[in-house]
Amino acid sequence: MIKLRLKRCGxxxxxxxxxxxxxxxxxxxxxxxxxxxxxDPIKNQTDLNVRAILYFxxxxxxxxxxxxxILKKAEIDKELRPNQTKFN
Known part of the structure; x- marks a missing residue:
């Protein structure tokens, strides 16, 4: 199973x-x-590859x-098509 999760850097x-x-x-x-x-939680910046996220x-x-x-804040969950299952 694949998950979208955070990987710590810095x-x-x-x-x-x-x-x-x-x-x-x-x-x-x-x-x-x-x-x-x-x-970046300190500067509150996000940079998302929407096409790759929707693919996964x-x-x-x-x-x-x-x-x-983070995805809800960026309103990516609204880009899911109706026939796709939404995440919880």
Whole structure:
């Protein structure tokens, strides 16, 4: 199963995160299938590859809670077609 989740980067006390598509059995810092976005909680910046995110959601990937909140804030959940299953 594939999940969209955060991968920690940056330095000590200054974390930034990559939003990645990754196998659920992989560790947090493990090899990702694909990088689909970037999130900086300190500057509150996001950079999302909407096409890649929608591709993985169509294939059944499940976003984690934090990634789900980021996607809702960016209004990507509204771009899902009606015949696709929405995430919780």
């Amino acid at each position: 330095r000590k006390q200054r974390a930034v995160y990559q939003i990645v598509a990754i196998d659920v059995r992989s560790p947090r810092e493990g090899k990702a299938l694909r990088k689909v976005g970037f999130y 959601l169509e294939k059944g990937a499940q976003p984690t809670g934090t990634v789900q909140d």
